[in-house]
Amino acid sequence: MPQAMQETGAAAPAGLLALITGFMPARVVHAAAELGLADLLVAGVNTAASLARETGAHAPSLHRLLRALASLGLVDETEPGRFALTPLGTQLRRDVPGSQRNLALMFGGERSWRCWGALLHSVRTGEAAMQPVYGMGSFEYLAAHPDAAVVFNAAMAEITRQVARAVVAAYDFARFRRIVDVGGGNGTLLAAILAAAPGLRGIVFDLPAGNAEAPRLLAAAGLTQRAEVVAGDFFQAVPEGADAYILKSVIHDGDDGDSIAILKSCRKAIVKAGRLLLVERVMPERMEASPAHQRMAMLDMNMLALPGGRERTEAEYRALFEAARFALERVLPLPEGGGLSLIEAAPI
Numbered sequence: 001m002p003q004a005m006q007e008t009g010a011a012a013p014a015g016l017l018a019l020i021t022g023f024m025p026a027r028v029v030h031a032a033a034e035l036g037l038a039d040l041l042v043a044g045v046n047t048a049a050s051l052a053r054e055t056g057a058h059a060p061s062l063h064r065l066l067r068a069l070a071s072l073g074l075v076d077e078t079e080p081g082r083f084a085l086t087p088l089g090t091q092l093r094r095d096v097p098g099s100q101r102n103l104a105l106m107f108g109g110e111r112s113w114r115c116w117g118a119l120l121h122s123v124r125t126g127e128a129a130m131q132p133v134y135g136m137g138s139f140e141y142l143a144a145h146p147d148a149a150v151v152f153n154a155a156m157a158e159i160t161r162q163v164a165r166a167v168v169a170a171y172d173f174a175r176f177r178r179i180v181d182v183g184g185g186n187g188t189l190l191a192a193i194l195a196a197a198p199g200l201r202g203i204v205f206d207l208p209a210g211n212a213e214a215p216r217l218l219a220a221a222g223l224t225q226r227a228e229v230v231a232g233d234f235f236q237a238v239p240e241g242a243d244a245y246i247l248k249s250v251i252h253d254g255d256d257g258d259s260i261a262i263l264k265s266c267r268k269a270i271v272k273a274g275r276l277l278l279v280e281r282v283m284p285e286r287m288e289a290s291p292a293h294q295r296m297a298m299l300d301m302n303m304l305a306l307p308g309g310r311e312r313t314e315a316e317y318r319a320l321f322e323a324a325r326f327a328l329e330r331v332l333p334l335p336e337g338g339g340l341s342l343i344e345a346a347p348i
């Protein structure tokens with residue numbers, strides 16, 4: 001056992017060593033997601049030998065992986081050598097409410113892993129790791145790698161499904177006639193908003209690789225009469241004349257220059273009495289050692305390494321808005337919104 005491990009003791013999961021080795025559980029969860037273990041376990045394939053046959057894995061090593069998953073609370077060893085999913089592990093199943101399988105595939109996938117591996121480069125230079133690692137930005141990469149785009153869009157939707165409930169609970173969308181979800185991905189947020197405001201019409205605006213799945217999702221939600229899917233580039237222009245423009249997890253993808261450019265596109269398009277709505281994390285002015293702040297700070301590092309964006313404080317959002325001729329009106333923290341807030345601004 002390494003010296004450090006002896007000093008902290010096996011029963012001391014917290015502390016510096018837990019931070020140093022923090023990537024290990026993430027890799028274990030990613031391996032389980034890639035192998036599709038959760039769906040197999042539910043289908044009754046519940047021993048290392050049978051799971052190894054289904055997945056083509058090495059049975060003794062898979063047994064060790066299952067034991068690691070048991071230590072993380074994702075499976076239970078119900079009798080020697082037999083495993084069952086726990087409620088936490090159930091979230092690694094595909095297509096169940098609350099599934100986080102695509103998030104596990106995305107954060108544990110090659111692109112995220114290699115870019116986080118180059119975090120030091122980003123800190124030294126300010127350059128998103130996507131450039132030195134892949135020679136292109138995140139969304140160029142997704143356009144060139146359709147399989148990765150499918151996982152990315154589905155992972156975004158896994159977060160957005162939960163957040164969408166919090167957004168419609170916190171804000172009255174019935175006051176608007178037409179809304180554009182800019183960078184709206186597969187339409188998960190727009191579908192929830194239109195369901196909450198029956199008189200409202202909406203557009204999911206995104207790159208072709210971003211909103212390819214939106215027509216299917218909106219049709220399944222019975223919203224084809226009120227929802228349109230439009231492909232385009234928000235640096236060029238966004239659909240004109242709506243009274244609400246909502247952007248969830250879009251502005252944090254960019255540096256200040258890109259973010260102001262996107263907001264200016266919205267400013268050109270919005271009607272005079274319209275409202276701009278961002279769904280983003282609002283960073284505290286001063287960081288504390290708390291789980292909530294830690295989560296925001298880690299996602300800020302993710303933005304630095306991958307798309308080259310950032311999480312921002314309220315003052316930083318206010319400054320972005322002013323540069324694009326909007327004024328911040330209010331910030332509504334979203335209970336049950338995973339640390340996100342709804343930020344409302346008006347054109348000036």
Ligand SMILES: C[S@@+](CC[C@H](N)C(=O)[O-])C[C@H]1O[C@@H](n2cnc3c(N)ncnc32)[C@H](O)[C@@H]1O
Nearest residue numbers: 139156160183184185206207210233234248249
């Ligand atoms: C982090 S995702 C957020 C997706 C969605 N709003 C959500 O929260 O689930 C950012 C979105 O911006 C889109 N995007 C990136 N660059 C874009 C561009 N130049 N024009 C339009 N959309 C773009 C991406 O395709 C992606 O769907």
